[in-house]
Amino acid sequence: GDSVTQMEGPVTLSEEAFLTINCTYTATGYPSLFWYVQYPGEGLQLLLKATKADDKGSNKGFEATYRKETTSFHLEKGSVQVSDSAVYFCALSGTDKLIFGTGTRLQVFP
């Protein structure tokens, strides 16, 4: 069945460092791909999405490109801030539902 695999966390970075969180997927058909973010004590919220191959989603300085040839959707940010500390979830659209990865915790220190 469809699935999403994310890199294990936590990812620990200093402020202004470059961020990559890896995400790969297995799916039949052509799913949409998403990154969600969860701040402490809150529900998830959409960070960015891409609906077809080679699309790039972007928001708040974060970017991810839908790579069909490598079945990947890696999340990147050029310069992280302390306020980016959160848990990040990669997801793909299955039939009538979203399938989430296990999440990657990001900790950014001043």
Add this chain to the structure above:
Amino acid sequence: DAGITQSPRHKVTETGTPVTLRCHQTENHRYMYWYRQDPGHGLRLIHYSYGVKDTDKGEVSDGYSVSRSKTEDFLLTLESATSSQTSVYFCAITRDPSNSPLHFGNGTRLTVT
């Protein structure tokens, strides 16, 4: 923010008791979901609904049932709670899961003692 409310926000119950969690939306979205979040497992889908009285199982549906008698409410019931059901439960809604974002509630923390 999407209008989605979960109740209660916190609950402590004893093993073997029934528990019902409520998700209420004001967005008139067709799709509603119940997830549980546990360390090391991320979000796992319990049940979902694609319309009034239309529901289906997710990957961890054993021990849970749901009902959706009207568009705005989606109830999750633990018929006889067990300690393994201690978790944080999230409700989510969307107009179209293939293209529109999921909007999540703030979660219900359930502890089964």
